[in-house]
Amino acid sequence: MAIDLLIHKLDRAFDHIDAGGEGVIERGDLLGLGARLLVGFGESPTSVTGSGLVGGFDGIWSCLSEALGRDGDSRISREEFHCAMVGAFVQGGLYDSVFRPATAAVADLCDDDGDGLIGPREFRTMLSAFGTAYDDVDDAFDHLDRAGRGVLTVAELVEAACEYYVGDDPNAAGNWLYGPL
Numbered sequence: 001m002a003i004d005l006l007i008h009k010l011d012r013a014f015d016h017i018d019a020g021g022e023g024v025i026e027r028g029d030l031l032g033l034g035a036r037l038l039v040g041f042g043e044s045p046t047s048v049t050g051s052g053l054v055g056g057f058d059g060i061w062s063c064l065s066e067a068l069g070r071d072g073d074s075r076i077s078r079e080e081f082h083c084a085m086v087g088a089f090v091q092g093g094l095y096d097s098v099f100r101p102a103t104a105a106v107a108d109l110c111d112d113d114g115d116g117l118i119g120p121r122e123f124r125t126m127l128s129a130f131g132t133a134y135d136d137v138d139d140a141f142d143h144l145d146r147a148g149r150g151v152l153t154v155a156e157l158v159e160a161a162c163e164y165y166v167g168d169d170p171n172a173a174g175n176w177l178y179g180p181l
């Protein structure tokens with residue numbers, strides 16, 4: 001059951017990268033997701049925030065490739081993506097050193113005005129880069145905003161990503177990161 005939940009979430013993560021729906025992804029597709037985020041927030045890829053995000057996404061791709069015994073230029077299918085995500089980040093112990101910093105870079109980018117908080121407008125900009133349906137964004141935000149304060153902290157968003165990408169708790173708020181599953 002729990003494994004099915006995680007696979008379901010990783011399926012959606014694959015779709016975030018496979019924006020063209022080809023069923024396989026390559027390094028440029030993951031960097032393309034990063035580029036959509038940067039464009040959404042009007043951030044240059046060469047700024048401190050922008051280069052942190054690009055480097056973070058690149059690091060994730062390297063780990064996925066290594067988990068599959070490939071070089072970084074190889075394409076990755078959906079099933080291989082599941083295996084690589086679990087191998088590298090769920091079981092392989094690379095989450096905190098590689099994946100979490102990338103999610104922190106996204107959260108920092110998302111905090112557009114630099115007040116340490118992510119409001120509904122900033123959250124919507126982020127989710128539109130991931131392709132979440134417009135009507136699902138408020139639902140996602142409300143589930144993540146457990147205390148009902150109308151804002152998320154950067155740390156809360158980073159923790160939600162951890163629950164989403166490597167967690168198998170069916171009740172975790174982070175399952176709602178990209179809208180209803």
Ligand SMILES: [Ca+2]
Pocket residue numbers: 110111112113114115116117118119122
């Ligand atoms: Ca903010």
